[in-house]
Amino acid sequence: MSGRDEIMQKLTRTLDQGDGRAARQAAVRAHMAKPGGPVPSIAREEDAVGAFIERAIKADATVSRIASADDLPKALAEELRNRNLPAAIRHGADPMFAGLDWGGLETSVGIGRIEEPATLSRAEFGVAETGTCVLASGADNPVTLTFLGETHFVVLDAGDIHKGYEDMWAALRARGLTPRTVNMVTGPSRSADIGQQLQLGAHGPVALHVFVIG
């Protein structure tokens, strides 16, 4: 007998001693029709954008607002300058980036590389509940850019910021997105594994900056 059959038969035999299989299948159907638990008040904040910004900053990200995507190159150039980073950015094939005039910024398109001072991704959504950016992997925004940049820049439409995780998942389903990875990012990477002292910049980015459009 295969491992699978052995495990499943044992499980079913034991579980059937409670409710029968049919009753259990009905219970599963009922749950799938109405999943999820209580939604806490932090996920019901009226001012989702304000709450998102406040909580992202609490998680050690930095945030700035720009009026439209057209302002991104200038704002990004300024951030790079302020951080003493080279005037260069690596990003994916997202149509938002393709349509921009990058001016003096040196841009390259592709996946993350071993040494990459600065990378840029467009987040699909934000979640106000915890100041979290939600990215969908693919050619538009390769997943390795999120982890291999020293400093990771994320751009996010204010209209895509949702109050809680439930709203965000509903929006993701509505957009028909089924990427290989959905990446929730809350602040820059960190570790307390040396001397129990929290330090920013473990394997992922040392810094995370979010541009909120609108």
Add this chain to the structure above:
Amino acid sequence: MTVQSTTPQFKQNTKDALKNANLQTALRDTRNGFVGKRAAAREKMGVDEFEGLRDAARDLKNHTLANLDVYLEMYEEQVRASGGHVHWAKTAEDAQRIVLDICRKADAKTVNKGKTMISEECGINDFLAENGIKPVETDLGEYIIQLRGEHPSHIIAPAVHVTVPEVRDEFRKAHTHLDADRNLDGLDTLLKEARGVLREKYFEAEVGITGANMLIAETGQSIIVTNEGNGDLSQSLPRVHIVMASLEKIVPTLEDSATILRVLARSATGQDMSVYTTFSSGPRRATDPDGPEEYHVVLLDNGRTDMIGTEFQDMLRCIRCGACINHCPVYQTVGGHAYGWVYPGPMGSVLTPSLIGVEEGGQLPNASTFCGRCESVCPMRIPLPKMMRHWREREFEKNLTPSAMRYGLKAWAFVAKRPWLYRVKTRAAIMALGLLGRRKGRFAALPLASGWTGGRDMPAPEGDTFMAQWKAGKRP
């Protein structure tokens, strides 16, 4: 064979731990960090809402476990639909064989590991090494203990027992390609060095192995939650991604995962949310420029289906947050290695005998003061003390307890089975201790307990039992 345990020598292990000055320093440094942070996170969210989420998380997992076969089938179908493979491992040996097969087919010389306790449970590192494949741990804590040839001493802070000078020594010994006279004084220089060394390794490995905090039945996704980002690099850069997960990690839907996530980080580190929560499904798509070309899930049973339908089923709700460990006075005194196997603290005391047998692991449930703090902080409301008592009784029935203890236990069982008497007795003892130690608030030495007070001061009881205080509303 699962990873070898030293659990039968638990008593000797604890003696060694109490004499280990470095370990005691490390444990002292962390003692209050986790506890205070969890309490603050709970307050910040609002105590009522947090407690409500704990109820919901418990109910969700109970529902899932009662229908686990249905959800597992759903999950398997979804993984297949996204182009991934599910491998079922009845035992740790099965899991070893499956992982080795995949690695051989991928012609792997090096395997990157994100943090996975299931791989620890199955002894994957040693097994791969014996078969000529080099496992490299990438979680910083795991990396440090791999250099030291040790096992984790805590499920979320694996190197919590290692002091900074020890880390410095290990790095000097291991990173011989770097300048021998380099300055490694600051914590930041140590972190930078590890980051640089490991980053190269991500690009060398053919296979990446990660764990999973949850598996979603509805979508076939595996979830990893990390602060470092190592799990993500381990799964995105190598050509093959293997997820090692035990089969109770299933949750039905994405919305349900939110309920668990809301209690997980708050209970573990006191963060509202860990930095990276990644939902992965299948290998890279036709249009994807990065990500693994193969996606495998090894679903491990290793004794878990035997727990279903028994008094230990509740333990399968565990989300490995570590809160019970962080709040355990026994763990805080002896550290994780004394427990002798993969899972330390209260959750380990219940899980270890379930997974490796009461003959090997049966001493652990005795390492409890039954203070009840573990259950009071467990986000999944697992009745840990009750289950430790079950084990004690079973071990006793099997006559496995050292005879002196058996003698005491008989009396204890007599009283414990009569809760009112138990409370009266322990209360009387505690109040007496409280009066004795009231002046200093601590005992530097206690008769018959020098093994304990040699390593720490025994806090004087605050005048009443935990149960009585809890009832009076003095305890959370």
